[in-house]
Amino acid sequence: MGCLDDGHFAVEIENGVSIGHDGVLLGNEGGGVIEDAVKILLDGLGEDVNREGLRKTPLRVAKALREGTRGYRQKVKDIVQGALFPEAGLENRVGYAGGTGGLVIVRDLDLFSYCESCLLPFQVKCHVGYVPSGERVVGLSKLSRVTDVFAKRLQEPQRLADEVCSALHQGIKPAGVATILQCTHIHFPDIESVFLDSNHQGWVKVLVSSGSGVFENKTADVWDDFFSLLKFRGIDMDKIHFREPSDQCWCPSQSGKVSSKIGPVSPVMITAVASIIKSLGEDPLREELIGTPSRFVKWLMNFQNSNFDMKLNGFLCGGSVNEEVNFNNKKISSELNIPFWSQCEHHLLPFHGVTHIGYLMSDGFNPIGKPLLQSIVHFYGFKLQVQERLTRQIAETLSPLLGGDVIVVVEASHTCMISRGIEKFGSSTATIAVLGRFSTDPIARASFLQSIPSPTLSGQQ
Amino acid sequence: MGCLDDGHFAVEIENGVSIGHDGVLLGNEGGGVIEDAVKILLDGLGEDVNREGLRKTPLRVAKALREGTRGYRQKVKDIVQGALFPEAGLENRVGYAGGTGGLVIVRDLDLFSYCESCLLPFQVKCHVGYVPSGERVVGLSKLSRVTDVFAKRLQEPQRLADEVCSALHQGIKPAGVATILQCTHIHFPDIESVFLDSNHQGWVKVLVSSGSGVFENKTADVWDDFFSLLKFRGIDMDKIHFREPSDQCWCPSQSGKVSSKIGPVSPVMITAVASIIKSLGEDPLREELIGTPSRFVKWLMNFQNSNFDMKLNGFLCGGSVNEEVNFNNKKISSELNIPFWSQCEHHLLPFHGVTHIGYLMSDGFNPIGKPLLQSIVHFYGFKLQVQERLTRQIAETLSPLLGGDVIVVVEASHTCMISRGIEKFGSSTATIAVLGRFSTDPIARASFLQSIPSPTLSGQQ
Numbered sequence: 001m002g003c004l005d006d007g008h009f010a011v012e013i014e015n016g017v018s019i020g021h022d023g024v025l026l027g028n029e030g031g032g033v034i035e036d037a038v039k040i041l042l043d044g045l046g047e048d049v050n051r052e053g054l055r056k057t058p059l060r061v062a063k064a065l066r067e068g069t070r071g072y073r074q075k076v077k078d079i080v081q082g083a084l085f086p087e088a089g090l091e092n093r094v095g096y097a098g099g100t101g102g103l104v105i106v107r108d109l110d111l112f113s114y115c116e117s118c119l120l121p122f123q124v125k126c127h128v129g130y131v132p133s134g135e136r137v138v139g140l141s142k143l144s145r146v147t148d149v150f151a152k153r154l155q156e157p158q159r160l161a162d163e164v165c166s167a168l169h170q171g172i173k174p175a176g177v178a179t180i181l182q183c184t185h186i187h188f189p190d191i192e193s194v195f196l197d198s199n200h201q202g203w204v205k206v207l208v209s210s211g212s213g214v215f216e217n218k219t220a221d222v223w224d225d226f227f228s229l230l231k232f233r234g235i236d237m238d239k240i241h242f243r244e245p246s247d248q249c250w251c252p253s254q255s256g257k258v259s260s261k262i263g264p265v266s267p268v269m270i271t272a273v274a275s276i277i278k279s280l281g282e283d284p285l286r287e288e289l290i291g292t293p294s295r296f297v298k299w300l301m302n303f304q305n306s307n308f309d310m311k312l313n314g315f316l317c318g319g320s321v322n323e324e325v326n327f328n329n330k331k332i333s334s335e336l337n338i339p340f341w342s343q344c345e346h347h348l349l350p351f352h353g354v355t356h357i358g359y360l361m362s363d364g365f366n367p368i369g370k371p372l373l374q375s376i377v378h379f380y381g382f383k384l385q386v387q388e389r390l391t392r393q394i395a396e397t398l399s400p401l402l403g404g405d406v407i408v409v410v411e412a413s414h415t416c417m418i419s420r421g422i423e424k425f426g427s428s429t430a431t432i433a434v435l436g437r438f439s440t441d442p443i444a445r446a447s448f449l450q451s452i453p454s455p456t457l458s459g460q461q
Numbered sequence: 462m463g464c465l466d467d468g469h470f471a472v473e474i475e476n477g478v479s480i481g482h483d484g485v486l487l488g489n490e491g492g493g494v495i496e497d498a499v500k501i502l503l504d505g506l507g508e509d510v511n512r513e514g515l516r517k518t519p520l521r522v523a524k525a526l527r528e529g530t531r532g533y534r535q536k537v538k539d540i541v542q543g544a545l546f547p548e549a550g551l552e553n554r555v556g557y558a559g560g561t562g563g564l565v566i567v568r569d570l571d572l573f574s575y576c577e578s579c580l581l582p583f584q585v586k587c588h589v590g591y592v593p594s595g596e597r598v599v600g601l602s603k604l605s606r607v608t609d610v611f612a613k614r615l616q617e618p619q620r621l622a623d624e625v626c627s628a629l630h631q632g633i634k635p636a637g638v639a640t641i642l643q644c645t646h647i648h649f650p651d652i653e654s655v656f657l658d659s660n661h662q663g664w665v666k667v668l669v670s671s672g673s674g675v676f677e678n679k680t681a682d683v684w685d686d687f688f689s690l691l692k693f694r695g696i697d698m699d700k701i702h703f704r705e706p707s708d709q710c711w712c713p714s715q716s717g718k719v720s721s722k723i724g725p726v727s728p729v730m731i732t733a734v735a736s737i738i739k740s741l742g743e744d745p746l747r748e749e750l751i752g753t754p755s756r757f758v759k760w761l762m763n764f765q766n767s768n769f770d771m772k773l774n775g776f777l778c779g780g781s782v783n784e785e786v787n788f789n790n791k792k793i794s795s796e797l798n799i800p801f802w803s804q805c806e807h808h809l810l811p812f813h814g815v816t817h818i819g820y821l822m823s824d825g826f827n828p829i830g831k832p833l834l835q836s837i838v839h840f841y842g843f844k845l846q847v848q849e850r851l852t853r854q855i856a857e858t859l860s861p862l863l864g865g866d867v868i869v870v871v872e873a874s875h876t877c878m879i880s881r882g883i884e885k886f887g888s889s890t891a892t893i894a895v896l897g898r899f900s901t902d903p904i905a906r907a908s909f910l911q912s913i914p915s916p917t918l919s920g921q922q
Contacts, residue, residue, distance in 0.1 A: 429567050440555070
């Protein structure tokens with residue numbers, strides 16, 4: 001496996017529909033291995049692999065992974081060749097332009113890649129440019145396409161930048177190539193630390209660059225031109241610290257903190273993840289990948305099927321209410337923007353965002369506090385979930401504690417909406433559950449909904 | 462042709478690489494017809510269809526059009542079936558949630574579609590939601606996928622909203638479906654009016670909605686919930702005028718103004734465009750499509766190969782300089798944000814943006830005015846182009862008029878970067894040409910580049 005000779009795109013299509021020319025290959029080779037491995041992982045999480053929501057999850061995960069790592073089966077040569085166009089330079093004057101020396105930049109390409117340290121997708125905003133040489137330019141979309149070939153592999157930001165740079169240099173043979181990547185990696189708290197660290201930052205961000213030819217020297221003037229062209233698009237390089245080669249690995253899974261609640265990691269699950277990596281065409285013994293199966297399993301175990309009491313323990317106390325809206329003789333109390341982290345049971349991919357909770361109470365009565373609300377949200381978040389069920393479960397659990405009139409809104413970004421061939425980067429999902437008076441009284445609903453401010457999802461690019 | 466039974470995605474890949482399972486079909490049936498038609502159009506524009514940049518344009522256009530209208534060959538049933546999941550509702554309480562009655566919304570889906578009035582792509586920001594019923598929810602990504610099936614056809618905003626709404630209603634069988642589309646259509650001036658209307662708005666925008674079931678009544682309370690969920694994502698529906706059925710067709714090509722310079726439209730070209738529409742599986746005699754070939758050709762003729770004198774006529778006068786930056790004993794004069802419109806010769810798709818021009822002059826000397834700069838930009842814009850060449854040609858033309866020290870920056874959004882399977886919605890391209898002192902003096906370059914403010918491309922979503 002590994003490299004096929006053709007450059008076909010395998011677009012994710014779920015539910016048994018074929019995924020393009022190499023669909024057969026997927027079904028017979030890589031796909032089967034991944035599906036079996038995913039069944040082992042689900043079993044290790046204490047899940048019933050035959051329940052309705054999970055039954056096709058192994059198939060869906062296999063297809064998503066094959067699609068997300070299609071770069072292993074693509075060749076830059078096929079993309080760039082035939083998209084090189086002769087373009088006259090400036091022959092009779094002193095200067096650079098056209099096919100000779102005039103900088104060409106494509107900015108703000110949204111991509112995603114897979115972190116080789118933990119197997120989670122990470123987002124990439126890519127800026128790529130080159131200085132033409134030999135009166136030859138490349139079709140602009142090819143800068144995006146070539147970047148995507150290397151993004152769709154197990155990656156690390158600096159290597160991704162270097163590989164794109166080097167591939168474009170070889171393909172276009174320009175005076176130089178420059179790449180700047182703004183990478184954003186999801187940073188889940190584990191189920192233990194989430195209760196201790198209320199200011200947990202949901203993202204890790206790094207900025208990396210790579211340059212060839214005239215860009216090889218990081219202090220070359222041509223880099224100033226490049227930065228200027230980014231700057232007046234609102235990207236201020238002066239304010240950003242570029243990552244140094246000596247900096248620690250960026251992946252949060254490398255920080256080493258593991259919840260003591262998780263216990264020893266199952267060797268069977270680790271072997272299953274290693275078999276997935278191998279079936280993608282990678283070498284699980286490559287230095288950077290050796291610890292990956294173990295890190296992935298440790299992370300996954302945050303979402304194991306577990307019981308309620310363990311987590312609510314110690315949090316059953318009252319507290320102050322953040323927001324109040326007068327509503328007839330009662331007040332709408334609300335707790336807005338409670339962060340949550342969860343794992344989509346259809347694709348084994350993270351989704352995360354905020355929960356807004358409202359409830360109707362007689363004047364002054366306030367039975368529970370923010371910590372309890374938070375722990376209920378976290379309890380239902382840290383498992384294999386779908387957003388609709390998460391919303392309902394939070395509402396149903398709160399209802400007896402809060403007098404029955406409850407509204408819950410969950411807003412989330414789903415990793416499965418940016419990976420898997422969907423690639424809807426800016427999209428977000430909202431779900432509502434309404435109980436008691438909120439289900440019958442549109443004015444009560446509207447009063448609560450209007451009290452929600454307009455933030456962007458925290459840390460979102 | 463028309464509807465195939467499978468739902469395969471045909472992803473655009475250029476330069477002779479196959480495009481998926483129906484690649485053969487493309488080559489033998491639809492593709493050949495479109496390629497022949499595109500050759501006729503290029504010929505009608507006075508172009509040499511064998512010159513290097515255009516040689517593969519017919520093939521590229523055929524593939525892009527087939528990819529951009531793949532919705533004709535997809536079935537919603539294949540996408541939704543098997544992605545319906547049982548999800549318990551709230552059985553023992555008064556309320557709505559989970560699989561029963563709790564609103565589910567996906568916001569900010571970026572798509573593009575093709576305008577049936579003029580065949581140009583238009584951008585769509587889609588918000589779609591439904592109220593589950595029967596304890597059944599649909600995979601979130603399917604809302605995006607089904608929308609895309611109808612977007613990838615020749616469309617009109619209201620029909621697109623209605624078709625998506627109706628297809629999701631049939632597929633999910635929910636209590637109701639709601640769609641809101643923010644559509645943005647490029648609005649080119651023609652080569653005549655661009656000189657007269659310096660405030661030309663580059664976009665036409667409309668907002669449409671459609672609702673089924675509980676959303677059928679536009680004043681239903683559930684619409685308020687829907688709007689609230691959009692509002693706190695920064696989308697303020699109160700400020701937006703929804704399009705009424707009685708409103709005029711939104712497509713700017715329907716306004717009827719045609720440059721007198723273009724002359725009678727070639728029947729051969731019109732027949733060629735009609736054959737393209739037919740080969741996509743559409744009926745060129747459908748009422749809304751009857752005038753489309755003629756409108757497309759009229760628009761295309763703005764980009765015919767033409768001579769210089771005609772356009773510069775009347776504009777060779779001096780004028781004031783907008784910006785000045787002191788630079789040693791000379792001054793860098795600059796004219797920033799001159800809009801331009803052009804047509805990508807590789808894909809016959811529009812690109813547009815702004816040009817920044819800087820030149821070095823002795824104190825007080827100012828040979829030409831903004832009108833001349835604008836007409837030179839427009840002259841090189843209104844033809845089949847590539848951005849690199851456009852930048853160089855503007856610089857070369859200005860050099861003898863401005864004393865030889867010239868810098869030109871072109872910033873553009875390329876329609877070919879959002880359609881054709883690339884779909885990089887936020888991306889933009891920048892090119893530089895430098896002549897004389899600007900090519901040798903990095904401080905001069907930096908002084909000019911730093912003087913460019915940070916606008917977003919005008920009118921951009």
